[in-house]
Amino acid sequence: MLTILLQASPLGAGGLSNILFFGAIILVFYFFMIRPQQKKAKDQKKFRDELKRGMNVVTIGGLHGRLLSIDEDTVWIEVDKGIKLKFDKSAIAVEATSRVNKATAETAA
Incomplete structure (x- = not known):
């Protein structure tokens, strides 16, 4: 049990890099998944309004x-x-x- 606790990194060591990593993942999801779907839904609604x-x-x-x-x-x-x-x-x-x-x-x- 003591060896597991000794292997754990201190809390302050990688905190900022972890936050930046998760922020980058969120940006990738937004620009490659959420934004194109919103644009497609907007175009489809515009098409249906112009029938x-x-x-x-x-x-x-x-x-x-x-x-x-x-x-x-x-x-x-x-x-x-x-x-x-x-x-x-x-x-x-x-x-x-x-x-x-x-x-x-x-x-x-």
């Missing part, structure tokens, strides 16, 4: 369709002639035309 009637969209479930009407919290999507579905506004993932443009740009490069 317009007639846009071709893709839901988070992968359903493609055209927006027929937009309410405060819900949207009506036409997936085929005469087939209309009601979704929560948060279920809209991306605009289908921008997704197609990105795919063609990647294959052209």
Whole structure:
């Protein structure tokens, strides 16, 4: 037991370096994990606020369709002639035309 106590470093020896190390870890987590997620959520909210009637969209479930009407919290999507579905506004993932443009740009490069 005495050997364990003798091996322990004094409290003041590495205190400042430990604080700096943990501070650096917190900064890395913020800049590489938290900040990008906040930016992505902000961009997604902006996209959902800018939805317009007639846009071709893709839901988070992968359903493609055209927006027929937009309410405060819900949207009506036409997936085929005469087939209309009601979704929560948060279920809209991306605009289908921008997704197609990105795919063609990647294959052209």
